[in-house]
Amino acid sequence: MAQLATIKSLHLLVGVGGILAFLGTGAYMATHFPAAYESDEAIRYLYRANHVYLLLGSLINIAVGIYRPGTLPGWRGRVGVVGSALLLAAPLLLLYAFFFEAPTATPERAATFFGVLMLLIGVLAQWSNRAKAVREV
Numbered sequence: 001m002a003q004l005a006t007i008k009s010l011h012l013l014v015g016v017g018g019i020l021a022f023l024g025t026g027a028y029m030a031t032h033f034p035a036a037y038e039s040d041e042a043i044r045y046l047y048r049a050n051h052v053y054l055l056l057g058s059l060i061n062i063a064v065g066i067y068r069p070g071t072l073p074g075w076r077g078r079v080g081v082v083g084s085a086l087l088l089a090a091p092l093l094l095l096y097a098f099f100f101e102a103p104t105a106t107p108e109r110a111a112t113f114f115g116v117l118m119l120l121i122g123v124l125a126q127w128s129n130r131a132k133a134v135r136e137v
Contacts, residue, residue, distance in 0.1 A: 007071070007081070007084050008065050008066075009065070010065075010084075010088055011061045011062070011064045011065030011068065011084065011087065012061070012062060012066070013065075014058070014061045014087075014088050014091055015058050015059065015060075015061035015062030015064075015065055015091075016058075016062070017058075017091075018054060018055075018057055018058025018061060018091040018095075019055070019062075021054060021058070021091070021095050022054050022055045022058055025050075025054060025095075026051065029047055029048070029051065033047075040105050042105050043102060043103060043105045046101070046102040046105060046109075047098065047102045049102075049112075050094060050097050050098040050101065050102050050112060051098060053097070053112065053115060053116060054091060054094045054095055054098060056116075056119065057087075057090045057091035057094050057115065057119055058091055060119055060122075060123060061087055061088065064084070064087055064122075064123075068080075068084070068126065068129075069129065069130060072129055075128075076129055077129060079125045079128040079129065080125055080126055080128060080129025082125055083121065083122040083123070083124070083125020083126050083128075083129070084122065084125075084126070085122075086118040086122035086125065087118070087119065087122035087123070087126075089118060090115045090116075090118040090119045090122065091115075093111055093114060093115040093118065094111075094112065094115040094116075096111055097109065097111035097112040097115060
């Protein structure tokens with residue numbers, strides 16, 4: 001039970017921290033624009049996209065922190081824990097992408113791609129950790 005509380009607490013902590021980072025990146029955009037993208041309008045869109053990806057990762061972590069069931073024994077539980085690790089790391093990678101990928105305006109945005117991919121895989125991995133429903137006939 002302590003492990004469940006720890007994983008759920010980590011998801012909530014990362015989610016709330018990500019929301020605060022989202023607010024911080026919004027303040028950054030409010031104070032540094034249009035100077036940050038005066039040479040290229042595409043940079044503005046990249047900043048905004050990464051800003052929203054950070055919100056997505058944070059909200060997913062909050063939702064998983066609220067609704068995550070206990071870790072099942074066996075491979076299903078291990079897949080769920082790996083998924084949780086991916087979900088916990090994704091907002092950090094997306095925050096990195098906001099500050100270091102968006103200003104470059106290159107189409108190769110590996111950190112953004114892997115951050116969103118980590119969210120997708122992490123959410124799908126949580127599905128395996130759900131208990132099978134018992135059907136009554």
